Amino acid sequence: xxxxxxLALLLNGPIEPRLTVRLSIDQKGGLSxxxxxxxxxxxxxxxxxxxxxxTSGLYGEPSLPDEATISLRILLMASPVSxxxxxxxxxxxPAGTGRSAPLLFVSLPAVTEAVMGADAMGRPVTxxxxxxxxxxIAQAIxxxxxxxxxxxxxxxxxxxxxxxxRPMYLPAELVGAWLEPFKVLNTERLFVRQEIEALARLxxxx
Numbered sequence: 001x002x003x004x005x006x007l008a009l010l011l012n013g014p015i016e017p018r019l020t021v022r023l024s025i026d027q028k029g030g031l032s033x034x035x036x037x038x039x040x041x042x043x044x045x046x047x048x049x050x051x052x053x054x055t056s057g058l059y060g061e062p063s064l065p066d067e068a069t070i071s072l073r074i075l076l077m078a079s080p081v082s083x084x085x086x087x088x089x090x091x092x093x094p095a096g097t098g099r100s101a102p103l104l105f106v107s108l109p110a111v112t113e114a115v116m117g118a119d120a121m122g123r124p125v126t127x128x129x130x131x132x133x134x135x136x137i138a139q140a141i142x143x144x145x146x147x148x149x150x151x152x153x154x155x156x157x158x159x160x161x162x163x164x165x166r167p168m169y170l171p172a173e174l175v176g177a178w179l180e181p182f183k184v185l186n187t188e189r190l191f192v193r194q195e196i197e198a199l200a201r202l203x204x205x206x
Contacts, residue, residue: 042142
């Protein structure tokens with residue numbers, strides 16, 4: 001065991017402790033408890049490689065002192081944000097001075113439309129069972145939430161040409177079984193950790 005840890009440190013450098021983001025589910029958009037759990041699990045899997053743990057709870061539930069709490073609202077309305085001809089699936093909230101507030105929005109109708117236009121498991125999603133469609137919608141919600149979480153943690157509205165912070169996802173990527181298109185880049189991780197630590201300290205002070 002000691003030899004394994006020593007080898008890991010030699011190859012990868014010191015192991016970063018996990019920091020924790022708590023998603024406060026302020027609005028569920030009519031999703032079931034299972035769908036919420038699946039969506040949060042998807043966010044958790046995407047951010048795990050960046051040594052960020054993701055927990056969740058409903059609005060008003062207490063968080064731990066070292067958790068950075070970020071609100072998530074799943075809306076039964078289209079986005080008021082315009083992105084040209086592209087349908088906006090989710091967005092962050094501006095907080096002035098060029099920063100974003102710890103508040104994420106997801107448009108359930110927009111995500112559902114994208115998912116229903118995709119193929120999954122070799123068939124059009126519209127031909128799958130209601131249960132499978134609900135699971136794929138939850139998965140897609142988790143993936144776009146992970147992206148918007150990235151915008152907040154990076155405090156940057158811009159995009160990258162690869163990884164989680166690309167400007168657009170294909171419907172096939174939202175419903176696919178692979179997570180490679182949603183990787184957090186190594187160059188983004190230090191800033192992310194600093195933002196989580198700063199938010200956790202600020203919230204603990206109140």
